[in-house]
Amino acid sequence: QSALTQPASVSGSPGQSITISCIGTSSDIGDYDYVSWYQQHPGQAPKLIIYEVVNRPSGVSDRFSGSKSGNTASLTISGLQAEDQADYFCSAYRSSSAVFGGGTKLTVL
Amino acid sequence: QLQLQESGSGLVKPSQTLSLTCAVSGGSINGDGYSWSWIRQPPGKGLQWIGYIYHSGTTYYNPSLKSRVTISVDTSKNQFSLRMTSVTAADTAVYYCARERELRGFDVWGQGTLVTVSS
Numbered sequence: 499q500s501a502l503t504q505p506a507s508v509s510g511s512p513g514q515s516i517t518i519s520c521i522g523t524s525s526d527i528g529d530y531d532y533v534s535w536y537q538q539h540p541g542q543a544p545k546l547i548i549y550e551v552v553n554r555p556s557g558v559s560d561r562f563s564g565s566k567s568g569n570t571a572s573l574t575i576s577g578l579q580a581e582d583q584a585d586y587f588c589s590a591y592r593s594s595s596a597v598f599g600g601g602t603k604l605t606v607l
Numbered sequence: 608q609l610q611l612q613e614s615g616s617g618l619v620k621p622s623q624t625l626s627l628t629c630a631v632s633g634g635s636i637n638g639d640g641y642s643w644s645w646i647r648q649p650p651g652k653g654l655q656w657i658g659y660i661y662h663s664g665t666t667y668y669n670p671s672l673k674s675r676v677t678i679s680v681d682t683s684k685n686q687f688s689l690r691m692t693s694v695t696a697a698d699t700a701v702y703y704c705a706r707e708r709e710l711r712g713f714d715v716w717g718q719g720t721l722v723t724v725s726s
Contacts, residue, residue: 543719548712553711591710
């Protein structure tokens with residue numbers, strides 16, 4: 499069982515927006531703004547797409563955005579594209595240890 | 608451009624020790640504020656952070672693995688390593704090394720190496 503809770507799957511049509519939630523506790527997401535999101539295509543290493551809740555690394559599309567409310571972080575992908583179909587993982591810190599969500603499979607219909 | 612490359616034993620027998628090394632190229636492992644992590648992913652499953660090390664040698668480990676894991680750094684070779692003892696089939700996974708800057712996410716990853724625990 500993962501430390502952070504994510505839905506197993508979400509889906510959307512091209513052009514639509516989807517949101518993936520990541521539920522933690524007051525000891526991780528609720529306590530620090532060190533929430534990150536990763537995109538992973540099959541057979542590849544994860545790629546950082548959001549850090550510190552809302553920031554995008556250079557080169558990441560502005561269609562990806564992050565937010566946080568209380569113990570829940572969220573990743574929103576707007577203007578869905580076929581290439582967005584992938585697994586998405588959230589991560590946070592708890593007492594100097596990194597913890598991950600179980601991952602969400604995004605299907606672009 | 609910084610690159611990470613894992614290497615080591617791909618097949619380990621149960622109860623033995625898993626050993627992996629991550630070579631850092633295109634940059635120095637000595638940069639202040641950077642930590643160097645090992646993260647694993649069992650086939651078809653999610654990610655699990657194993658632990659990280661700073662160039663100074665300071666380490667932090669996942670509490671659930673701490674008793675079996677040692678991460679070390681060799682700054683002269685620009686690499687860091689993972690040792691995991693008493694492995695079982697549950698330790699079968701793709702093992703990644705990754706860099707993080709001041710808790711701002713793992714921004715550089717190796718390609719990953721599959722380690723299978725089997726007799």
